[in-house]
Amino acid sequence: MKSAVTYKNVRIWDGQGDTYRPEASVTVEDSRIVGLGLESSQAKDCAGLTIVPGLIDSHVHMVLDPSILDVGKQLAQSDDDIRKKMPGRAENMLKAGITCARDLGGGNWLELELRDQIARGEIPGPRLICAGRPITSVEGHCHFWGGEVHDVCEARRLVDQNDKHGVDLIKIMATGGMFTAKSHPGRAQFTQDELSEIIAYAHDRDFAVAAHCHGTEGIANAVYAGVDTVEHCSWMDRDGKRGDYLHDVVIEMASRNTSVSPTVNGNWSRFMQFNKAHLGVVRQQFREMRAAGVRFIASTDAGIPNVTHHDLPRALPVFAQYADMRPIDVLRSATSEAACALNIHHETGTVKVGNMADLVFVEGDPLTDLSVLQHPTCVIARGIEYPS
Ligand SMILES: [Zn+2]
Numbered sequence: 001m002k003s004a005v006t007y008k009n010v011r012i013w014d015g016q017g018d019t020y021r022p023e024a025s026v027t028v029e030d031s032r033i034v035g036l037g038l039e040s041s042q043a044k045d046c047a048g049l050t051i052v053p054g055l056i057d058s059h060v061h062m063v064l065d066p067s068i069l070d071v072g073k074q075l076a077q078s079d080d081d082i083r084k085k086m087p088g089r090a091e092n093m094l095k096a097g098i099t100c101a102r103d104l105g106g107g108n109w110l111e112l113e114l115r116d117q118i119a120r121g122e123i124p125g126p127r128l129i130c131a132g133r134p135i136t137s138v139e140g141h142c143h144f145w146g147g148e149v150h151d152v153c154e155a156r157r158l159v160d161q162n163d164k165h166g167v168d169l170i171k172i173m174a175t176g177g178m179f180t181a182k183s184h185p186g187r188a189q190f191t192q193d194e195l196s197e198i199i200a201y202a203h204d205r206d207f208a209v210a211a212h213c214h215g216t217e218g219i220a221n222a223v224y225a226g227v228d229t230v231e232h233c234s235w236m237d238r239d240g241k242r243g244d245y246l247h248d249v250v251i252e253m254a255s256r257n258t259s260v261s262p263t264v265n266g267n268w269s270r271f272m273q274f275n276k277a278h279l280g281v282v283r284q285q286f287r288e289m290r291a292a293g294v295r296f297i298a299s300t301d302a303g304i305p306n307v308t309h310h311d312l313p314r315a316l317p318v319f320a321q322y323a324d325m326r327p328i329d330v331l332r333s334a335t336s337e338a339a340c341a342l343n344i345h346h347e348t349g350t351v352k353v354g355n356m357a358d359l360v361f362v363e364g365d366p367l368t369d370l371s372v373l374q375h376p377t378c379v380i381a382r383g384i385e386y387p388s
Pocket of ligand 1: 059060061301
Protein backbone atom coordinates (compact mmCIF):
# COMPACT_ATOMS: atom_id res chain seq x y z
CA MET A 1 0.00 0.00 0.00
CA LYS A 2 1.50 3.33 -1.00
CA SER A 3 1.10 6.51 0.99
CA ALA A 4 -1.29 9.28 0.04
CA VAL A 5 -0.24 11.89 -2.52
CA THR A 6 -1.73 15.38 -2.51
CA TYR A 7 -1.85 17.41 -5.72
CA LYS A 8 -1.91 20.98 -4.39
CA ASN A 9 -2.48 24.47 -5.82
CA VAL A 10 -4.82 23.11 -8.46
CA ARG A 11 -8.14 24.32 -9.75
CA ILE A 12 -10.71 21.51 -9.61
CA TRP A 13 -13.79 20.95 -11.71
CA ASP A 14 -15.67 18.01 -10.25
CA GLY A 15 -17.59 16.99 -13.39
CA GLN A 16 -20.93 18.35 -12.21
CA GLY A 17 -20.80 21.91 -10.82
CA ASP A 18 -21.36 25.11 -12.77
CA THR A 19 -17.93 26.35 -11.78
CA TYR A 20 -14.72 25.27 -10.04
CA ARG A 21 -14.68 23.87 -6.52
CA PRO A 22 -13.46 25.97 -3.55
CA GLU A 23 -10.81 23.38 -2.58
CA ALA A 24 -7.35 23.64 -4.14
CA SER A 25 -6.03 20.11 -3.64
CA VAL A 26 -6.89 16.49 -4.37
CA THR A 27 -5.47 13.66 -2.27
CA VAL A 28 -5.10 10.22 -3.84
CA GLU A 29 -4.37 7.01 -1.97
CA ASP A 30 -3.91 3.78 -3.91
CA SER A 31 -6.51 3.96 -6.65
CA ARG A 32 -8.99 6.32 -5.01
CA ILE A 33 -9.61 9.96 -4.17
CA VAL A 34 -9.48 10.22 -0.38
CA GLY A 35 -9.74 13.96 0.15
CA LEU A 36 -10.36 17.38 -1.33
CA GLY A 37 -8.66 20.36 0.30
CA LEU A 38 -6.46 18.21 2.57
CA GLU A 39 -2.77 18.60 3.36
CA SER A 40 -0.45 15.61 3.27
CA SER A 41 3.27 15.07 3.82
CA GLN A 42 3.71 14.00 0.23
CA ALA A 43 2.49 16.93 -1.85
CA LYS A 44 3.05 17.83 -5.48
CA ASP A 45 2.78 21.47 -6.47
CA CYS A 46 0.51 21.83 -9.51
CA ALA A 47 0.34 25.62 -9.68
CA GLY A 48 -1.31 26.81 -12.90
CA LEU A 49 -3.03 23.49 -13.59
CA THR A 50 -6.69 22.55 -13.68
CA ILE A 51 -8.05 19.07 -12.92
CA VAL A 52 -11.12 17.59 -14.61
CA PRO A 53 -12.43 14.02 -14.30
CA GLY A 54 -10.97 11.46 -16.71
CA LEU A 55 -12.83 11.49 -20.02
CA ILE A 56 -15.27 8.75 -21.06
CA ASP A 57 -15.82 7.79 -24.70
CA SER A 58 -19.18 6.01 -24.77
CA HIS A 59 -18.79 4.37 -28.19
CA VAL A 60 -15.55 2.82 -29.45
CA HIS A 61 -14.44 -0.37 -31.22
CA MET A 62 -11.06 -1.51 -29.91
CA VAL A 63 -10.69 -4.25 -32.55
CA LEU A 64 -11.06 -1.93 -35.55
CA ASP A 65 -8.02 -0.44 -37.26
CA PRO A 66 -8.93 3.14 -38.28
CA SER A 67 -6.10 3.21 -40.85
CA ILE A 68 -7.77 0.42 -42.87
CA LEU A 69 -10.47 1.98 -45.03
CA ASP A 70 -11.67 -1.18 -46.76
CA VAL A 71 -14.09 -3.45 -44.87
CA GLY A 72 -12.75 -6.59 -46.56
CA LYS A 73 -9.19 -5.80 -45.50
CA GLN A 74 -10.40 -4.92 -42.00
CA LEU A 75 -12.03 -8.32 -41.66
CA ALA A 76 -9.06 -10.17 -43.18
CA GLN A 77 -6.91 -9.41 -40.12
CA SER A 78 -6.19 -12.42 -37.93
CA ASP A 79 -7.10 -12.42 -34.26
CA ASP A 80 -3.41 -12.33 -33.40
CA ASP A 81 -2.85 -9.27 -35.62
CA ILE A 82 -5.68 -7.54 -33.78
CA ARG A 83 -4.35 -8.61 -30.37
CA LYS A 84 -0.98 -7.03 -31.21
CA LYS A 85 -2.53 -3.71 -32.24
CA MET A 86 -4.95 -3.16 -29.37
CA PRO A 87 -2.56 -2.34 -26.47
CA GLY A 88 -1.04 0.62 -28.37
CA ARG A 89 -4.51 2.03 -28.94
CA ALA A 90 -5.37 1.64 -25.27
CA GLU A 91 -2.19 3.42 -24.18
CA ASN A 92 -2.79 6.31 -26.58
CA MET A 93 -6.30 6.72 -25.19
CA LEU A 94 -4.99 6.94 -21.66
CA LYS A 95 -2.34 9.52 -22.62
CA ALA A 96 -5.09 11.58 -24.26
CA GLY A 97 -7.05 11.66 -20.98
CA ILE A 98 -9.58 8.93 -21.81
CA THR A 99 -9.75 6.85 -18.63
CA CYS A 100 -12.87 4.89 -19.55
CA ALA A 101 -14.46 3.73 -22.79
CA ARG A 102 -17.47 1.66 -23.73
CA ASP A 103 -16.71 -0.80 -26.51
CA LEU A 104 -19.77 -1.44 -28.65
CA GLY A 105 -18.76 -4.45 -30.62
CA GLY A 106 -16.39 -6.81 -32.30
CA GLY A 107 -16.53 -10.34 -33.64
CA ASN A 108 -14.50 -12.60 -31.40
CA TRP A 109 -14.57 -10.98 -27.92
CA LEU A 110 -10.89 -9.94 -28.26
CA GLU A 111 -11.65 -6.56 -26.67
CA LEU A 112 -12.73 -8.43 -23.52
CA GLU A 113 -9.23 -9.93 -23.25
CA LEU A 114 -7.85 -6.39 -23.50
CA ARG A 115 -10.35 -5.17 -20.88
CA ASP A 116 -9.17 -7.85 -18.46
CA GLN A 117 -5.46 -7.23 -19.09
CA ILE A 118 -5.99 -3.53 -18.34
CA ALA A 119 -8.09 -4.29 -15.25
CA ARG A 120 -5.35 -6.60 -13.92
CA GLY A 121 -2.82 -3.79 -14.39
CA GLU A 122 -0.76 -5.72 -16.94
CA ILE A 123 -0.96 -2.99 -19.57
CA PRO A 124 -1.92 0.70 -19.43
CA GLY A 125 -5.32 1.62 -20.81
CA PRO A 126 -8.76 2.96 -20.01
CA ARG A 127 -11.29 0.96 -18.05
CA LEU A 128 -13.34 -0.82 -20.73
CA ILE A 129 -17.01 -1.73 -20.68
CA CYS A 130 -17.65 -4.23 -23.47
CA ALA A 131 -20.69 -5.38 -25.44
CA GLY A 132 -19.06 -8.27 -27.30
CA ARG A 133 -20.81 -9.57 -30.42
CA PRO A 134 -23.68 -7.27 -31.50
CA ILE A 135 -27.11 -8.72 -32.28
CA THR A 136 -28.13 -8.05 -35.87
CA SER A 137 -30.60 -9.32 -38.47
CA VAL A 138 -29.74 -11.73 -41.31
CA GLU A 139 -27.26 -9.90 -43.55
CA GLY A 140 -27.90 -6.89 -41.31
CA HIS A 141 -25.50 -4.21 -40.12
CA CYS A 142 -22.12 -5.75 -39.13
CA HIS A 143 -23.41 -9.31 -39.67
CA PHE A 144 -19.78 -10.23 -40.46
CA TRP A 145 -19.11 -10.16 -36.71
CA GLY A 146 -21.21 -13.30 -36.38
CA GLY A 147 -24.25 -11.91 -34.59
CA GLU A 148 -26.94 -12.65 -37.19
CA VAL A 149 -30.23 -13.84 -35.70
CA HIS A 150 -33.36 -15.06 -37.50
CA ASP A 151 -35.72 -14.50 -34.60
CA VAL A 152 -36.06 -13.57 -30.94
CA CYS A 153 -35.13 -17.09 -29.86
CA GLU A 154 -31.75 -16.85 -31.58
CA ALA A 155 -31.25 -13.37 -30.19
CA ARG A 156 -31.73 -14.72 -26.65
CA ARG A 157 -29.15 -17.41 -27.41
CA LEU A 158 -26.69 -14.72 -28.51
CA VAL A 159 -27.28 -12.80 -25.26
CA ASP A 160 -26.41 -16.03 -23.42
CA GLN A 161 -23.33 -16.59 -25.58
CA ASN A 162 -22.14 -13.02 -24.86
CA ASP A 163 -22.90 -13.61 -21.18
CA LYS A 164 -20.65 -16.69 -21.17
CA HIS A 165 -17.84 -14.62 -22.64
CA GLY A 166 -18.25 -12.10 -19.81
CA VAL A 167 -19.67 -9.02 -21.55
CA ASP A 168 -20.78 -5.98 -19.56
CA LEU A 169 -23.73 -5.00 -21.73
CA ILE A 170 -25.57 -5.95 -24.93
CA LYS A 171 -25.48 -4.15 -28.27
CA ILE A 172 -28.22 -4.50 -30.84
CA MET A 173 -28.42 -3.09 -34.36
CA ALA A 174 -31.92 -1.59 -34.47
CA THR A 175 -31.36 -0.23 -38.00
CA GLY A 176 -29.01 -0.82 -40.89
CA GLY A 177 -25.71 1.01 -41.11
CA MET A 178 -23.07 2.51 -43.34
CA PHE A 179 -20.41 -0.13 -43.75
CA THR A 180 -22.58 -3.13 -44.62
CA ALA A 181 -23.46 -3.61 -48.29
CA LYS A 182 -27.06 -4.82 -48.06
CA SER A 183 -28.16 -2.89 -45.00
CA HIS A 184 -29.99 0.45 -45.14
CA PRO A 185 -29.36 2.98 -42.36
CA GLY A 186 -32.91 4.30 -42.62
CA ARG A 187 -34.60 0.90 -42.25
CA ALA A 188 -35.45 -0.88 -39.01
CA GLN A 189 -33.94 -4.36 -38.58
CA PHE A 190 -36.31 -5.49 -35.82
CA THR A 191 -39.91 -4.71 -34.88
CA GLN A 192 -40.68 -2.97 -31.61
CA ASP A 193 -42.11 -6.25 -30.23
CA GLU A 194 -38.95 -8.17 -31.11
CA LEU A 195 -36.78 -5.50 -29.49
CA SER A 196 -39.01 -5.47 -26.39
CA GLU A 197 -38.52 -9.21 -25.91
CA ILE A 198 -34.76 -9.11 -26.52
CA ILE A 199 -34.20 -6.07 -24.30
CA ALA A 200 -36.34 -7.53 -21.49
CA TYR A 201 -34.31 -10.74 -21.68
CA ALA A 202 -31.03 -8.78 -21.44
CA HIS A 203 -32.35 -6.59 -18.61
CA ASP A 204 -33.40 -9.70 -16.67
CA ARG A 205 -29.74 -10.71 -16.76
CA ASP A 206 -28.69 -7.25 -15.56
CA PHE A 207 -27.31 -6.15 -18.91
CA ALA A 208 -27.94 -2.64 -20.17
CA VAL A 209 -28.67 -2.48 -23.89
CA ALA A 210 -27.21 -0.05 -26.43
CA ALA A 211 -29.01 0.20 -29.77
CA HIS A 212 -27.43 1.31 -33.03
CA CYS A 213 -30.08 3.57 -34.63
CA HIS A 214 -29.83 5.78 -37.70
CA GLY A 215 -33.41 5.68 -38.96
CA THR A 216 -36.30 7.23 -37.06
CA GLU A 217 -38.36 4.03 -37.25
CA GLY A 218 -35.56 2.13 -35.51
CA ILE A 219 -35.04 4.91 -32.96
CA ALA A 220 -38.75 4.81 -32.06
CA ASN A 221 -38.78 1.00 -31.88
CA ALA A 222 -35.73 0.98 -29.60
CA VAL A 223 -36.95 3.74 -27.30
CA TYR A 224 -40.46 2.29 -26.80
CA ALA A 225 -38.88 -1.16 -26.31
CA GLY A 226 -36.87 0.21 -23.37
CA VAL A 227 -33.32 0.48 -24.68
CA ASP A 228 -30.82 2.26 -22.41
CA THR A 229 -28.76 4.22 -24.94
CA VAL A 230 -29.50 5.24 -28.52
CA GLU A 231 -26.32 5.28 -30.63
CA HIS A 232 -25.96 7.78 -33.52
CA CYS A 233 -29.62 8.90 -33.41
CA SER A 234 -29.47 10.24 -36.97
CA TRP A 235 -33.24 10.85 -37.46
CA MET A 236 -33.24 9.45 -41.02
CA ASP A 237 -36.35 8.58 -43.00
CA ARG A 238 -36.60 5.15 -44.64
CA ASP A 239 -34.62 6.37 -47.66
CA GLY A 240 -31.75 7.57 -45.49
CA LYS A 241 -32.57 11.28 -45.70
CA ARG A 242 -31.89 13.18 -42.48
CA GLY A 243 -34.35 15.50 -40.75
CA ASP A 244 -37.10 12.98 -39.92
CA TYR A 245 -37.32 14.18 -36.32
CA LEU A 246 -40.14 12.90 -34.09
CA HIS A 247 -40.77 14.95 -30.99
CA ASP A 248 -43.05 12.36 -29.36
CA VAL A 249 -40.16 9.90 -29.38
CA VAL A 250 -37.93 12.53 -27.80
CA ILE A 251 -40.46 13.12 -25.02
CA GLU A 252 -40.48 9.36 -24.44
CA MET A 253 -36.66 9.27 -24.32
CA ALA A 254 -36.64 11.98 -21.67
CA SER A 255 -39.30 10.30 -19.53
CA ARG A 256 -37.55 6.92 -19.74
CA ASN A 257 -34.10 8.42 -19.12
CA THR A 258 -32.80 7.00 -22.42
CA SER A 259 -29.42 8.54 -23.23
CA VAL A 260 -28.32 9.61 -26.70
CA SER A 261 -24.76 8.90 -27.83
CA PRO A 262 -24.42 10.90 -31.06
CA THR A 263 -20.94 9.65 -32.18
CA VAL A 264 -19.43 12.94 -33.31
CA ASN A 265 -15.76 12.63 -34.24
CA GLY A 266 -13.10 15.27 -34.84
CA ASN A 267 -13.28 14.94 -38.63
CA TRP A 268 -16.81 16.32 -38.63
CA SER A 269 -15.41 19.86 -38.39
CA ARG A 270 -14.58 19.67 -42.11
CA PHE A 271 -17.93 18.13 -42.97
CA MET A 272 -19.79 20.89 -41.11
CA GLN A 273 -18.04 23.63 -43.09
CA PHE A 274 -19.35 22.20 -46.34
CA ASN A 275 -22.85 21.44 -45.17
CA LYS A 276 -24.25 24.49 -43.42
CA ALA A 277 -27.90 23.64 -44.18
CA HIS A 278 -27.53 20.22 -42.56
CA LEU A 279 -25.82 21.79 -39.56
CA GLY A 280 -28.77 24.13 -39.01
CA VAL A 281 -31.24 21.22 -39.00
CA VAL A 282 -29.14 19.11 -36.65
CA ARG A 283 -28.53 21.94 -34.19
CA GLN A 284 -32.25 22.59 -33.97
CA GLN A 285 -32.83 18.86 -33.22
CA PHE A 286 -30.23 18.95 -30.47
CA ARG A 287 -31.73 22.11 -28.95
CA GLU A 288 -35.18 20.50 -28.88
CA MET A 289 -33.86 17.23 -27.45
CA ARG A 290 -31.98 19.11 -24.75
CA ALA A 291 -34.99 21.29 -23.93
CA ALA A 292 -37.04 18.08 -23.53
CA GLY A 293 -34.48 16.84 -20.98
CA VAL A 294 -32.67 14.14 -22.99
CA ARG A 295 -29.22 13.23 -21.68
CA PHE A 296 -26.30 13.27 -24.13
CA ILE A 297 -23.15 11.23 -23.73
CA ALA A 298 -20.01 12.02 -25.73
CA SER A 299 -18.85 9.36 -28.16
CA THR A 300 -16.79 9.05 -31.34
CA ASP A 301 -17.29 5.53 -32.80
CA ALA A 302 -13.47 5.32 -32.63
CA GLY A 303 -11.99 2.63 -34.83
CA ILE A 304 -14.11 3.36 -37.90
CA PRO A 305 -12.08 4.65 -40.89
CA ASN A 306 -9.91 7.65 -40.00
CA VAL A 307 -11.20 7.94 -36.43
CA THR A 308 -8.39 7.09 -34.03
CA HIS A 309 -9.09 5.60 -30.64
CA HIS A 310 -7.81 8.73 -28.89
CA ASP A 311 -9.96 11.13 -30.94
CA LEU A 312 -12.33 12.21 -28.14
CA PRO A 313 -10.49 15.36 -26.91
CA ARG A 314 -10.34 16.57 -30.52
CA ALA A 315 -14.00 15.62 -31.05
CA LEU A 316 -15.42 17.50 -28.04
CA PRO A 317 -15.13 21.06 -29.49
CA VAL A 318 -16.68 19.73 -32.71
CA PHE A 319 -19.51 18.16 -30.69
CA ALA A 320 -20.07 21.54 -28.97
CA GLN A 321 -20.42 23.23 -32.33
CA TYR A 322 -22.48 20.45 -33.92
CA ALA A 323 -24.95 20.20 -31.04
CA ASP A 324 -24.89 23.90 -30.15
CA MET A 325 -23.86 23.09 -26.58
CA ARG A 326 -21.78 25.08 -24.09
CA PRO A 327 -18.29 23.67 -23.43
CA ILE A 328 -19.19 22.86 -19.80
CA ASP A 329 -22.23 20.84 -20.92
CA VAL A 330 -20.16 18.93 -23.45
CA LEU A 331 -17.59 18.23 -20.74
CA ARG A 332 -20.37 16.89 -18.49
CA SER A 333 -21.47 14.60 -21.33
CA ALA A 334 -17.92 13.20 -21.44
CA THR A 335 -17.60 12.78 -17.64
CA SER A 336 -20.42 12.76 -15.05
CA GLU A 337 -23.34 12.33 -17.48
CA ALA A 338 -21.61 9.48 -19.30
CA ALA A 339 -20.80 7.81 -15.98
CA CYS A 340 -24.48 7.97 -14.95
CA ALA A 341 -25.65 6.60 -18.31
CA LEU A 342 -23.12 3.76 -18.12
CA ASN A 343 -23.98 3.10 -14.47
CA ILE A 344 -20.40 3.64 -13.27
CA HIS A 345 -21.03 6.97 -11.50
CA HIS A 346 -20.24 5.36 -8.13
CA GLU A 347 -16.71 4.68 -9.49
CA THR A 348 -15.73 7.42 -11.94
CA GLY A 349 -16.90 10.47 -13.90
CA THR A 350 -16.63 12.92 -11.00
CA VAL A 351 -13.85 14.20 -8.76
CA LYS A 352 -15.37 13.02 -5.50
CA VAL A 353 -14.04 11.43 -2.32
CA GLY A 354 -14.41 7.66 -2.63
CA ASN A 355 -14.38 7.60 -6.42
CA MET A 356 -11.52 6.21 -8.48
CA ALA A 357 -8.70 8.70 -9.03
CA ASP A 358 -9.32 9.20 -12.77
CA LEU A 359 -8.04 12.72 -13.38
CA VAL A 360 -6.83 14.86 -16.27
CA PHE A 361 -4.50 17.83 -15.66
CA VAL A 362 -4.61 20.66 -18.19
CA GLU A 363 -3.41 24.23 -18.61
CA GLY A 364 -6.05 26.87 -19.36
CA ASP A 365 -9.79 26.92 -18.73
CA PRO A 366 -11.54 23.78 -20.04
CA LEU A 367 -14.96 25.08 -18.95
CA THR A 368 -14.83 27.77 -21.61
CA ASP A 369 -12.25 26.34 -24.04
CA LEU A 370 -12.44 22.61 -24.76
CA SER A 371 -9.35 22.72 -26.97
CA VAL A 372 -7.10 22.78 -23.89
CA LEU A 373 -8.06 19.11 -23.33
CA GLN A 374 -5.98 18.17 -26.38
CA HIS A 375 -2.76 18.80 -24.45
CA PRO A 376 -3.02 17.29 -20.97
CA THR A 377 0.12 17.67 -18.85
CA CYS A 378 -0.64 14.50 -16.87
CA VAL A 379 -3.32 11.83 -16.68
CA ILE A 380 -4.08 9.75 -13.58
CA ALA A 381 -6.03 6.53 -14.08
CA ARG A 382 -7.08 4.51 -11.03
CA GLY A 383 -4.43 6.33 -9.01
CA ILE A 384 -1.51 5.76 -11.39
CA GLU A 385 0.16 8.76 -13.04
CA TYR A 386 0.78 8.78 -16.77
CA PRO A 387 2.76 11.90 -17.71
CA SER A 388 1.89 13.09 -21.22
ZN1 LIG B 1 -20.00 1.73 -33.68
